[in-house]
Amino acid sequence: MPDAIIAKDTLPVNGPGRLSTGWWGMLCLISTEGILFAYLIFSYAYLGVQASGSWPPGGAPPLSLALPNTILLLASSVVLEVGARRFRSGRDRSTVPVLLLTALMGAVFVIVQWEEWGRKEFGFTDGAYSSIYFTLTGFHLAHVVAGILALLVLAFWGWQQRLTRGGLHLALGRMYWHFVDVVWLVVFLTIYIVPQQP
Amino acid sequence: MATVPVPAPEQEKLVRTWETAPGVYGWCATVDHKQIGIRYLVTSIVFLLLGGVEALTLRIQLAQPNLKFLAPEQYDQLFSMHGVTMIFLYALPVLSGFSNYLWPLMLGSRDMAFPRLNALSYWLYLFSGIFLYVGLPLGQAPNGGWFNYVPYTSSEYDPGINIDIFALGLIFLGISTVVGSANFVVTLLRTRAPGMSINRMPILVWGTMTASVANLFAVPALSLACFMLWLDRNFGTSFFAVRGGGQPLLWQHLFWSFGHPWVYALVLPSMGIVSDALPVFCRRPLVGYTAVALATVTTMVIGFGVWVHHMFATGLPTMAISFFSAASIIIAVPSAIAVFAWIATIWTGRPVFKVPFLYFAGFILLFVIGGVSGFMTASAALDWQLTDTYFVVAHLHYVLLGINLFPVLGGLVYWFPKFSGRMMDERLGRWAFWIMFIGFNLAFFPMHIVGLEGMPRRIYTYPADLGVGGWNLLITIGAFMLASGILLFLYNLVRSLSVGEVAGPNPWDAPTLEWSTSSPPPPQNFDIIPIIASRHPLWEDRLEDVEDRSQLTTGYLLDHGRETIGTTPLDAEPNVILRMPGDSLLPLCLAVATSVLFFALLSKLWLIAGLGFAAALVTLILWFAPEPLADPEHPRLYA
Numbered sequence: 001m002p003d004a005i006i007a008k009d010t011l012p013v014n015g016p017g018r019l020s021t022g023w024w025g026m027l028c029l030i031s032t033e034g035i036l037f038a039y040l041i042f043s044y045a046y047l048g049v050q051a052s053g054s055w056p057p058g059g060a061p062p063l064s065l066a067l068p069n070t071i072l073l074l075a076s077s078v079v080l081e082v083g084a085r086r087f088r089s090g091r092d093r094s095t096v097p098v099l100l101l102t103a104l105m106g107a108v109f110v111i112v113q114w115e116e117w118g119r120k121e122f123g124f125t126d127g128a129y130s131s132i133y134f135t136l137t138g139f140h141l142a143h144v145v146a147g148i149l150a151l152l153v154l155a156f157w158g159w160q161q162r163l164t165r166g167g168l169h170l171a172l173g174r175m176y177w178h179f180v181d182v183v184w185l186v187v188f189l190t191i192y193i194v195p196q197q198p
Numbered sequence: 199m200a201t202v203p204v205p206a207p208e209q210e211k212l213v214r215t216w217e218t219a220p221g222v223y224g225w226c227a228t229v230d231h232k233q234i235g236i237r238y239l240v241t242s243i244v245f246l247l248l249g250g251v252e253a254l255t256l257r258i259q260l261a262q263p264n265l266k267f268l269a270p271e272q273y274d275q276l277f278s279m280h281g282v283t284m285i286f287l288y289a290l291p292v293l294s295g296f297s298n299y300l301w302p303l304m305l306g307s308r309d310m311a312f313p314r315l316n317a318l319s320y321w322l323y324l325f326s327g328i329f330l331y332v333g334l335p336l337g338q339a340p341n342g343g344w345f346n347y348v349p350y351t352s353s354e355y356d357p358g359i360n361i362d363i364f365a366l367g368l369i370f371l372g373i374s375t376v377v378g379s380a381n382f383v384v385t386l387l388r389t390r391a392p393g394m395s396i397n398r399m400p401i402l403v404w405g406t407m408t409a410s411v412a413n414l415f416a417v418p419a420l421s422l423a424c425f426m427l428w429l430d431r432n433f434g435t436s437f438f439a440v441r442g443g444g445q446p447l448l449w450q451h452l453f454w455s456f457g458h459p460w461v462y463a464l465v466l467p468s469m470g471i472v473s474d475a476l477p478v479f480c481r482r483p484l485v486g487y488t489a490v491a492l493a494t495v496t497t498m499v500i501g502f503g504v505w506v507h508h509m510f511a512t513g514l515p516t517m518a519i520s521f522f523s524a525a526s527i528i529i530a531v532p533s534a535i536a537v538f539a540w541i542a543t544i545w546t547g548r549p550v551f552k553v554p555f556l557y558f559a560g561f562i563l564l565f566v567i568g569g570v571s572g573f574m575t576a577s578a579a580l581d582w583q584l585t586d587t588y589f590v591v592a593h594l595h596y597v598l599l600g601i602n603l604f605p606v607l608g609g610l611v612y613w614f615p616k617f618s619g620r621m622m623d624e625r626l627g628r629w630a631f632w633i634m635f636i637g638f639n640l641a642f643f644p645m646h647i648v649g650l651e652g653m654p655r656r657i658y659t660y661p662a663d664l665g666v667g668g669w670n671l672l673i674t675i676g677a678f679m680l681a682s683g684i685l686l687f688l689y690n691l692v693r694s695l696s697v698g699e700v701a702g703p704n705p706w707d708a709p710t711l712e713w714s715t716s717s718p719p720p721p722q723n724f725d726i727i728p729i730i731a732s733r734h735p736l737w738e739d740r741l742e743d744v745e746d747r748s749q750l751t752t753g754y755l756l757d758h759g760r761e762t763i764g765t766t767p768l769d770a771e772p773n774v775i776l777r778m779p780g781d782s783l784l785p786l787c788l789a790v791a792t793s794v795l796f797f798a799l800l801s802k803l804w805l806i807a808g809l810g811f812a813a814a815l816v817t818l819i820l821w822f823a824p825e826p827l828a829d830p831e832h833p834r835l836y837a
Contacts, residue, residue, distance in 0.1 A: 003725055004204050004755035011763075019764065019774040021311040021384050028380035028414060036418035039455070042420070043437070043448060052446050077513050126436060128443035131435035135426070162824045169824055186644055 016166035026172045030179045033143070035099035037183050040136050042188050047128045056129050058121065060195035065119075069112045069189050073144075077181045080151075084174055088165050095163065095170060099155035102177065104149045113141055133191065140180070140187050147180045199621070204725050204755060212757055216308065216721035219781055226779040228719065231315035234320050235299025236617065239610075241324055242292035243688070248331075249283035250681055252276045258482045261674040263662040267741035270411030273658035274341040277306055279334060281344030282364070285464070286371055288325045289602045291620070293467040294319075294378055295610060297406040299617065301382070302717060303712035304400050306391025306728045309333040309764040309778050314785050314821070315377050315816025321789030322374035329796060330367040333360060340364035346427075346455065348438040348449045351825065353431040362431060362800055363798070365424040370796045372421040379410035379417075386410075387767040390709070393730035393748070394770045398712050400733075401484065408498045414458040423452035426460045432802075447512060454505035462501040464598065468605035469536055472558045475612045476540055477554040478708040480547025483734060483741070486539040493532035501531045519578045526576035533569055537562060552706075553627035557608025562634050564600025568593060571646065586656070589649025595642045607634075607687060615705045619717045626690040634683030640676025644669045709734035714750050715782075726753035727763050730770075788817040 017023055050057040083098025092098075117137075122130040154173045157163050163170055218228040228234070256276055259268040266277065298316060302309055310316045324603075333339040341360045342351035350711060351361045386407045390399070425448070426437040438440025438449050477484045484490065506522035528616065540562055571593040575581050575598035583589060614622050648666040660666065704713040713736060715723060728735070738744045754763055756775065764774035792808030 003752045004208075010771065013761075014683060014774045014777050015764075015774040019777060021388050021764070024384040024387055025312060025380055026316075028383055032380070032414040033378050035415050039419045039422050039452060043426070043452065046448050046451065047437075047443070049449075051443055053443075071218055072768060126442070128436045128445070131426075131429070131437055131442070131444070135429070135435075135437075149815070153822075157824060164824075167824065169822070178244060 014168070016168060017171055020168050022168045022173075024174055026175050030175065031177070034183065036140070037136075037186065038131075041186065042133045044136055044190060047132055049100055051128065056133070056195055057127065060134075060197070063192055063196070065112055065116045066188060066192050068150060069116075070184065072105055072111045072112075073181050073184055076102050076109070078103065078179050080174060082114055087170070090165070094158060096155050096158045099151050099158060099173075101195045103151040103155065105195055106144055106151070110144055110148070113137065118189075126184055136187060136191065140184055143180045143183065143189060147177050150176060199827065201430045207296070208755065208757055209725050211724040212725060213720055215757070216723075216759055218376075218467075218721070223783075226786050228783070229309070229317045229779065229781055229784050230314055231298050231302050231310050231313065232719065235295050235297075235314050235322055238291050238295030238298055238323070241268055241320075241327070242288050244290070245283050245287040245327060249280050249288055250684065252283065252498040252680055254278040254677060256280065257674040257677040259658060260660075261561050263660055263664070263667045263670075263672050265659060268658060271341070272337075272656045275334065275337070275339040275657065276672035278340045278343050278346075279331075280366075282330060284342060284598070284707045285344050285460075286368065286465055287330070288512060289321075289464045289578055291323055291377065292606050293409070293464070293602075294427040296471065296606075296613070297309060297382060297402070297467060299405070300613065300712055301385055301403065302389070302405060303715065303723055304728060305385070305389060305617075306390040306394060306711050306724065307385070308723050308727070308756075308760070309774075310381050311389050311390075312381045314382045315781050317782075317785035319374045319378035319381065323371065324368055325789055325793040326374060326796075326814035328361060329370055329793070329800075333363045338363070340367075345453060345633040346449075347429075348427065348446045349440070351427065352439060359800060362428060365428040365431070366796050366800055368424050369421045369428075370792070372417045372424075373792065375413050375417050379413035382406055382410035383414070388764050389727050389776065390763055390765050390770045392703065392754075392763065392770055392772045392776055393728050394765075396768055396770075397488070398730060398733045400470070401473035401487070401494070402467060402470035403561055404494050405467040405473075407581060408494050412459045412463050412498050412501070416456045416463070418456075419452045420456035420460075423449055423456070426452075440541045447509070450509050450512065451505070454508045454715060455502075458508065459498065459501045461597075462498050465601040466498065468602050468609070469494070469837060471605045471609040471612075472561060473536070474592055474710065475546070475554055475609060475708075477543050478612075478706050479550050479552055480543050481550065482543065482547040483709070483737070484539060485542040485546065486535070489535050490539045493535040496532040497529060499675070500525060500532070504529060504576075507576055507581070510578045511585045523576055523578045527573060529576075530573055533565075537569075553622070553624060553631060554608040556628070556631045556635075557604050557611070560631070561600060561604040561608065564638070566598055566605060567643075568596030568600050569684065572597060584649065586654055588645045589656055591655050592642050592645030592649060595645070599638065599642070607631075610691065612706065613712075613740060614694065614698075614718070615701030616717050618695055618698070620694055621701050621705060622698060623690050626686065626693075629684040630683050630690060632683075633686060634680055637676050637679030637681075637683055639747075641673050641680050642676070644673050644676075648673075664734075704736065709737035711735055711750075724788055726751075726752075726755050728753045784817055784821050788821070790812055802816060 012019060014020055023082070079100060080102040083092065083095060086092040089096045117134070123135045124130060150173050154169060156161065157169065218230050218233065219226040228587050255268065256273065261266055267431070282427055285354055298310070330340070338359050340346070340363055342356060342364065346361065346364055349355060386403060426435070429435040430437050436444035438444045438446050440446065460586070473484055473490055504522055504526045506518060507526040512520055575584055575590060575593055611622050611627060613619070616689060648669045649665070653660055653664060653666050701717050703716050711728065711730070716729070727751040729752065731748045732738055732744045734741060734744070735748035735750060738747055754772070756762060759779040760780055762776050762778060763772050764776045791810050791813035795807050795814065798804070798807035798810055
């Protein structure tokens with residue numbers, strides 16, 4: 001008959017952060033999504049290298065909307081991080097305002113991006129550049145929208161007081177949102193900054 | 199630390215806790231890794247038979263020159279579906295079946311890290327398989343080969359829904375592969391029994407882990423390429439279409455960035471099966487465990503840098519071709535390390551010639567032949583002569599069938615007692631093996647010759663004066679022989695389920711943890727979570743170099759609901775109790791919603807697609823909803 005051990009110390013149940021399987025699962029998700037963007041950027045570069053005319057066809061894209069929008073998105077990560085840490089350390093009673101503010105900043109990003117799409121002189125199907133431009137920024141936009149949904153669901157659970165201080169859900173939401181922002185930085189550098197030549 | 203015996207009521211409680219509910223609900227809602235593993239195995243073998251019937255139909259058409267058994271268009275669909283079926287719907291899922299069933303048992307855990315995700319990946323696999331097959335009865339199956347090259351598959355040259363089924367179906371299947379792979383990776387990192395540090399894991403676990411990490415990195419390339427193709431075909435974008443500045447070669451780069459690593463994903467876990475099971479029949483541990491484990495990982499790492507060897511004939515710069523040719527040849531080094539390890543294990547052991555041993559020994563021979571022809575096609579100068587001939591078909595069947603099918607069948611015989619509690623018949627097994635082995639070589643070795651004689655692949659017939667009619671007839675006879683061997687194998691398998699000799703927990707006298715439980719294992723796998731001190735927990739009393747002793751009868755009980763222990767990623771020190779979810783309909787619901795989405799996208803019913811997407815989102819939110827934790831600090835560890 002097997003014997004069971006009586007341990008001296010107790011172990012946590014479904015512990016926070018790296019103790020949970022969810023944290024590692026999110027890491028896998030982020031890896032595979034990150035690689036997806038790497039293949040998108042590879043496609044962008046390959047089409048650009050092989051293009052017969054200039055790349056991008058109409059010259060470098062303007063920064064007037066994209067640059068402030070980038071700053072806004074990166075700022076949203078800072079807001080989320082500061083807010084979540086204050087909640088964790090017990091200085092804030094709730095994360096709901098921070099989650100809503102972050103989601104709002106994300107929503108403004110989406111609207112500005114939409115506006116930028118509208119201002120383009122080319123459409124989705126005009127050529128290789130327009131196809132990859134809209135696909136790459138569109139994939140990112142879809143990720144932002146998914147992130148906003150996640151933040152709103154988290155805010156709802158926070159309002160119902162179902163989120164714990166060291167809990168997993170908030171940690172996963174933060175990881176995903178930061179990932180979306182870091183990916184944007186790479187996309188922004190690829191599409192907007194690299195083609196800017198003096 | 200003190201120990202107490204596990205009383206019988208506690209054992210019954212564990213069984214009750216982990217049992218799947220009876221009836222239709224339980225069938226739809228189960229998250230038991232053993233049931234899901236068996237489902238994977240059965241489904242993938244059904245697809246193996248479908249792909250086999252397709253292959254035989256093709257071989258009838260090719261048996262003689264100028265036959266008209268199939269129309270060219272039918273031939274295209276059948277060879278495409280044969281490739282898609284064997285590569286995507288049989289070869290990887292069958293390995294997932296083994297890993298799903300065996301991992302928690304080998305690792306000393308009660309389930310995979312994400313049991314519901316496990317169920318989801320199975321349902322997605324099943325539904326995407328059906329999705330890929332819906333076109334075949336309508337004469338609208340994918341017809342661009344499993345590689346699906348543009349511009350042949352662009353809408354100008356291939357209108358209809360054939361290629362859309364391929365593109366959407368593989369995105370669909372890719373979701374299953376990625377979630378399944380993430381589950382394997384986290385299971386490996388977090389749920390090993392205390393003491394099972396990474397240098398004590400079975401090689402199968404190394405193989406599947408390496409393949410799973412590779413899947414996480416490779417599958418997005420295919421999903422993206424398929425998505426771009428779908429946009430090109432249905433919305434007029436120009437990723438691959440030359441008229442808008444697109445690049446047909448981009449398809450090949452993305453496809454083979456995925457496709458080549460995937461080939462290793464299909465073989466590394468089956469090489470792991472051999473590395474774990476072959477030593478049992480040699481009555482000694484595997485020679486060079488560390489070298490084989492590292493060779494597994496090295497193969498995969500180099501495997502990501504060789505995709506261009508599928509593209510030597512596309513006019514790439516010489517520098518690129520030289521680099522990728524060298525990289526492809528270097529990959530022979532880790533493969534040879536594994537081969538020498540197996541040969542040394544047989545050489546220095548006392549082999550018992552049971553049926554699984556025959557499969558593993560046969561595999562080594564086929565692997566060497568396939569490896570040599572791989573070395574030949576890796577050399578660019580030779581490849582320019584051999585590319586798109588039957589020589590390549592011979593090579594890829596030697597590697598894929600040789601490395602995947604033979605270990606899988608050997609593994610089925612080997613673990614059959616664990617799955618079913620009974621042994622497979624030895625005499626029938628020998629007959630099946632020899633028919634299959636001779637049939638295999640009759641079918642595929644002459645393909646090298648017809649390839650060298652100049653017969654192109656992917657053609658539906660050939661002229662009589664090419665002089666390969668006799669060889670092709672022989673190939674067809676070999677193919678039918680191989681198929682009859684497989685049927686005999688399956689007959690033996692089904693027959694042994696009811697009349698096979700009763701096996702007992704460890705009929706082969708094997709050293710790894712899965713053989714320490716009853717056959718078949720109880721729902722909770724282990725009454726207590728064992729504590730591991732070596733690579734061969736069941737052989738410790740006879741191996742001299744083992745210092746410590748594993749504790750298989752003393753360990754953590756964990757009986758407060760479905761629980762298993764979580765350990766640190768490298769050293770497997772216990773640091774958390776993982777509370778596992780129970781049976782749930784959410785995986786099936788999510789898979790159904792995803793199917794609705796994909797079928798609607800295929801039919802361009804955008805409203806229904808939106809509804810499917812919304813349903814999937816709602817299911818996901820329910821899936822992740824926080825559950826109240828009754829006792830965050832566990833009061834009673836253990837016992």
